[in-house]
Amino acid sequence: MDYPGNLFVVAAPSGAGKSSLVKALMELDSQVQPSVSHTTRAPRGQEKHGREYFFVSQQEFDSMVLGGAFVEWAHVHGNRYGTSKKAVEERIASGTDVVLEIDYQGALQIKRIFTNAVLVFILPPSWEELRSRLERRGEDSPEVIEMRLKNAAEEMAQAREFDFVIINELFERALFDLKAIVHAQRLKFTAQRRSRADTFKALNII
Ligand SMILES: Nc1nc2c(ncn2[C@@H]2O[C@H](COP(=O)(O)OP(=O)(O)O)[C@@H](O)[C@H]2O)c(=O)[nH]1
Numbered sequence: 001m002d003y004p005g006n007l008f009v010v011a012a013p014s015g016a017g018k019s020s021l022v023k024a025l026m027e028l029d030s031q032v033q034p035s036v037s038h039t040t041r042a043p044r045g046q047e048k049h050g051r052e053y054f055f056v057s058q059q060e061f062d063s064m065v066l067g068g069a070f071v072e073w074a075h076v077h078g079n080r081y082g083t084s085k086k087a088v089e090e091r092i093a094s095g096t097d098v099v100l101e102i103d104y105q106g107a108l109q110i111k112r113i114f115t116n117a118v119l120v121f122i123l124p125p126s127w128e129e130l131r132s133r134l135e136r137r138g139e140d141s142p143e144v145i146e147m148r149l150k151n152a153a154e155e156m157a158q159a160r161e162f163d164f165v166i167i168n169e170l171f172e173r174a175l176f177d178l179k180a181i182v183h184a185q186r187l188k189f190t191a192q193r194r195s196r197a198d199t200f201k202a203l204n205i206i
């Protein structure tokens with residue numbers, strides 16, 4: 001189905017920089033809104049319920065799954081994460097662009113449902129840099145960091161399934177690339193047709 005709003009999906013191994021890039025994109029672009037996922041993971045230091053995630057219990061997550069509240073959900077690094085239908089459908093149907101920051105399993109589920117979704121995979125420049133970003137972030141225990149690095153190989157092997165790949169070496173360069181993808185999608189004939197419909201009509205092309 002073709003919605004007036006665009007759907008962008010950004011995935012990456014833990015520590016590659018997807019949250020930082022999406023946050024920076026959002027600060028520059030008021031037309032795109034993030035979707036806040038539900039997770040059974042515990043909050044990190046500065047994280048707030050309803051801002052980074054809705055932090056829910058296993059039982060709450062189970063009842064959302066049973067109630068069909070998720071458009072996609074997956075097990076990632078020992079926890080469950082899901083995107084609620086509410087967070088996506090109403091907004092893209094009303095013409096807002098939405099960005100999902102989810103793992104590759106969720107991204108591939110989304111592409112099957114929203115065939116026009118644009119899938120972007122963020123890669124780190126090297127394994128050494130990925131490890132050092134996770135360590136510098138200082139939010140996860142050494143065991144959690146090891147598990148995330150171990151999972152990163154399998155996650156990165158999925159990059160070829162995505163529409164675009166950005167290597168996040170220099171932050172500003174990677175942000176420029178992400179902005180370019182968003183901009184190009186908006187210029188597609190089908191996407192955001194509403195905002196340009198008057199011109200198309202005046203030119204007699206729709
Ligand atoms: N499938 C799915 N994955 C999600 C969702 N929300 C977050 N994730 C992914 O779960 C993984 C772990 O996220 P998080 O614990 O915040 O750690 P981070 O990757 O280091 O930021 C990341 O790959 C996220 O993109 C969601 O709603 N669905």
Ligand SMILES: Nc1ncnc2c1ncn2[C@@H]1O[C@H](COP(=O)(O)OP(=O)(O)O)[C@@H](O)[C@H]1O
Binds near residue numbers: 012014015018133134
């Ligand atoms: N291009 C970059 N160069 C150096 N450090 C970066 C870059 N991009 C992100 N970082 C840092 O790396 C760490 C992990 O980034 P984050 O956005 O939390 O990753 P993710 O959301 O993919 O787990 C953070 O401390 C962030 O400030």
